[in-house]
Amino acid sequence: MTKLDNKNFMQAVGNADEINELLRRYGVKFGIYKNGVFNEQFFPFDPIPRVISSEDFRGIEKGLVQRVNALNEFLFDIYHDKNIVRDGIIPEDFIYISKGYLAECEGITPKNKVYSHISGIDLVQAKDGEWYILEDNLRIPSGASYPLIARELTRIAAPQAFSENHIVDNRGYAELLKETMEYSNCGGIRAILTPGRYNAAYFEHSYLAEHTGSVLVQNDELFVEDNILYQRTYSGSKTRIGVLYRRIADEYLDPLTFLPESLIGIPNLMEAYRSGNVGIVNAPGNGVADDKGIYYFVPKMIKYYLGEEPILKNAPTYLPFYEEDMKYVMDNLERLVIKDVAEAGGYGVVFGSDLTKEKLEEFRKTIIAEPRRFIAQEVIDFLDLPILDNGETVMRKADLRAFVLSGEKTKVWASGLTRFSRNPDSFVVNSSQGGGFKDTWVLSQ
Amino acid sequence: MKTLSFSFSTKLTFDDYVHDHSFALRIIPPNTEAQKIISCGLDISPAVATKQTVDAFGNNVTAGYIQGDHRFLDFEINGTAEVDSTKHSTFLMPCYLYQSEYTAPDEELRDFYTELKDKNITDVSDRAAFFSDILSDIIEYKKGVTTTATTAAEAFAMKTGVCQDFSHILISLLRMGGIPARYVAGLAFCDGETHSWVEYWTGNQWEGIDPANNCPVNDDYLVISKGRDFRDCAIDRGVMFGRYTQQLQLVRSVLT
Numbered sequence: 163m164t165k166l167d168n169k170n171f172m173q174a175v176g177n178a179d180e181i182n183e184l185l186r187r188y189g190v191k192f193g194i195y196k197n198g199v200f201n202e203q204f205f206p207f208d209p210i211p212r213v214i215s216s217e218d219f220r221g222i223e224k225g226l227v228q229r230v231n232a233l234n235e236f237l238f239d240i241y242h243d244k245n246i247v248r249d250g251i252i253p254e255d256f257i258y259i260s261k262g263y264l265a266e267c268e269g270i271t272p273k274n275k276v277y278s279h280i281s282g283i284d285l286v287q288a289k290d291g292e293w294y295i296l297e298d299n300l301r302i303p304s305g306a307s308y309p310l311i312a313r314e315l316t317r318i319a320a321p322q323a324f325s326e327n328h329i330v331d332n333r334g335y336a337e338l339l340k341e342t343m344e345y346s347n348c349g350g351i352r353a354i355l356t357p358g359r360y361n362a363a364y365f366e367h368s369y370l371a372e373h374t375g376s377v378l379v380q381n382d383e384l385f386v387e388d389n390i391l392y393q394r395t396y397s398g399s400k401t402r403i404g405v406l407y408r409r410i411a412d413e414y415l416d417p418l419t420f421l422p423e424s425l426i427g428i429p430n431l432m433e434a435y436r437s438g439n440v441g442i443v444n445a446p447g448n449g450v451a452d453d454k455g456i457y458y459f460v461p462k463m464i465k466y467y468l469g470e471e472p473i474l475k476n477a478p479t480y481l482p483f484y485e486e487d488m489k490y491v492m493d494n495l496e497r498l499v500i501k502d503v504a505e506a507g508g509y510g511v512v513f514g515s516d517l518t519k520e521k522l523e524e525f526r527k528t529i530i531a532e533p534r535r536f537i538a539q540e541v542i543d544f545l546d547l548p549i550l551d552n553g554e555t556v557m558r559k560a561d562l563r564a565f566v567l568s569g570e571k572t573k574v575w576a577s578g579l580t581r582f583s584r585n586p587d588s589f590v591v592n593s594s595q596g597g598g599f600k601d602t603w604v605l606s607q
Numbered sequence: 608m609k610t611l612s613f614s615f616s617t618k619l620t621f622d623d624y625v626h627d628h629s630f631a632l633r634i635i636p637p638n639t640e641a642q643k644i645i646s647c648g649l650d651i652s653p654a655v656a657t658k659q660t661v662d663a664f665g666n667n668v669t670a671g672y673i674q675g676d677h678r679f680l681d682f683e684i685n686g687t688a689e690v691d692s693t694k695h696s697t698f699l700m701p702c703y704l705y706q707s708e709y710t711a712p713d714e715e716l717r718d719f720y721t722e723l724k725d726k727n728i729t730d731v732s733d734r735a736a737f738f739s740d741i742l743s744d745i746i747e748y749k750k751g752v753t754t755t756a757t758t759a760a761e762a763f764a765m766k767t768g769v770c771q772d773f774s775h776i777l778i779s780l781l782r783m784g785g786i787p788a789r790y791v792a793g794l795a796f797c798d799g800e801t802h803s804w805v806e807y808w809t810g811n812q813w814e815g816i817d818p819a820n821n822c823p824v825n826d827d828y829l830v831i832s833k834g835r836d837f838r839d840c841a842i843d844r845g846v847m848f849g850r851y852t853q854q855l856q857l858v859r860s861v862l863t
Contacts, residue, residue: 244701247701254701257701258701258702258704258705259705263702265663265664265700265702265835266662266663267663268663268664268700268702269663270663385627385629385672385674386629386670386672387656387672387674388656388658388672389658389660389670417844417846418629418630418631418670418844418845418846419631422844429629429630429631429672429845429846430629430631430670430672433631433658433660433668433670436660436662437658437660
């Protein structure tokens with residue numbers, strides 16, 4: 163932060179209202195389901211960027227590439243020989259009880275063995291400067307378009323900030339995504355599949371389609387014939403799709419393989435995929451690798467598959483499944499954070515310190531009854547970041563979702579989505595919990 | 608060893624035209640250790656190009672797409688196979704140890720298992736035979752009460768069912784006891800429909816048992832598909848568009 167010219171920086175800050183107004187006009191929204199009702203809400207942008215030094219970024223970059231490479235190896239192994247289970251590194255139960263494991267994907271090898279093409283890895287920086295991995299998102303991580311568009315607008319509002327600071331240009335994301343999709347292309351055009359405008363990330367789907375030169379499609383214009391995926395065109399002809407960046411969940415992808423009641427899927431898409439006629443980004447079945455229970459084993463995967471020491475640390479995590487860990491969790495519950503492995507998006511996260519004595523007792527019993535359902539973590543003392551709140555600078559908890567793209571090489575996008583919590587006491591920064599976002603500046607020197 | 612000739616057909620009729628009809632059929636019996644397919648022909652009407660794949664569970668999948676208007680879909684297989692039930696498959700997919708959509712027990716079924724467990728039968732085959740014996744005593748074989756959507760727990764609560772329900776309950780019991788088990792759909796005891804039975808893992812191979820008839824599986828059983836439960840083995844799955852309100856399915860099978 164000190165490296166930044168303060169005057170220009172404040173100029174950007176001074177234009178916050180203007181930028182938020184532009185974001186509103188662009189329709190940059192975040193939709194959430196609450197009590198069964200769909201609400202679109204504005205995802206507020208905070209103009210003070212998070213700044214990551216080039217040295218710091220190089221460390222994160224190396225660690226993330228290592229982690230995602232190991233996760234891709236793991237996915238190939240689990241859907242084929244399962245050596246990591248056979249060698250006793252991960253107990254079998256953790257794989258097969260996971261909702262993300264899809265037996266239907268057994269034996270499928272995606273083109274070039276890439277399973278997680280776009281990985282959204284959530285990190286936090288502790289007060290001592292050390293980065294910790296909080297969560298891996300290998301299914302359909304969203305959020306890359308927010309820093310892209312915010313940067314675009316800040317560039318208009320405060321051009322000096324960019325001419326006088328050495329900030330890595332983040333506009334390369336679209337090119338990186340295009341490269342990644344092409345590497346998994348089985349012959350045909352690129353397409354992005356959206357469930358439609360009522361989805362939380364619809365804005366992002368259309369934004370990415372436009373910027374990667376892909377067609378934005380919904381299922382009613384797609385069909386599978388001769389195990390090849392086609393888009394129906396208005397003229398009555400058909401265009402072959404070679405790679406599909408789908409923004410719908412695995413269960414809904416193909417009603418003839420997964421949920422029969424899915425109305426947003428494509429019948430026989432899995433047959434086309436299994437036959438090697440279409441690439442699916444990200445691969446179905448990836449949920450087995452980003453399960454909160456599997457998270458614990460990722461450092462072990464890095465050693466097992468790559469023979470390397472993990473560069474980035476996990477937050478210290480305990481699995482009540484192991485007797486020793488159960489004892490620790492029971493003894494320290496009031497100061498740990500407990501996560502339900504089946505939940506996502508900030509739901510199912512409980513801080514022991516928020517619970518009354520009775521609730522703690524109750525929760526202990528639940529954990530003992532279902533040890534596989536929970537993980538427990540030490541609460542990391544996050545580094546707070548400044549945000550603007552009604553004209554005043556206040557400090558708030560924030561995380562960083564880094565985007566790692568796996569094409570011919572695994573690359574980390576030199577930007578990312580920094581999310582912060584509105585509430586000064588909250589550690590939960592998920593956008594589905596009503597926080598905001600910042601741009602993430604990676605300095606080039 | 609025995610040579611079986613088989614024939615199986617399904618006629619699907621709609622009460623109005625349908626179009627953009629995608630389907631996936633699991634009707635071509637697989638070549639395995641225990642059954643050698645000598646010949647197998649498939650006829651589909653209306654005429655449509657199809658593609659074959661093998662799914663995660665080793666089943667032959669025939670996929671197709673009919674774009675234009677039609678009111679029916681008929682398909683038929685005819686062939687011969689050499690069946691040798693003394694040969695066994697030795698490949699175990701770990702997912703068969705875990706309960707699936709149709710087999711997840713409720714409290715009643717879990718309590719029932721807990722009681723049976725106390726009998727302390729250690730040999731896997733003895734245990735499977737014992738469970739099958741008990742089920743044939745307490746579950747009444749009766750058509751028309753359960754449907755293809757009925758789970759093991761639901762059928763067990765009604766104490767009634769057909770071969771599919773017997774299979775699901777037995778699989779649920781075996782898995783509760785840590786024995787991998789799978790659902791088998793095929794042809795046997797032909798009363799003009801398809802049959803279903805169970806295979807369990809002895810520790811080094813798969814062994815068949817027919818809980819609906821409470822007997823071991825012999826050379827008179829032709830396997831069409833296998834999976835975690837009925838869902839993985841549905842003969843035909845399809846998605847179509849149109850204003851039809853009903854579809855009628857007629858099934859005919861012959862095994863000699």
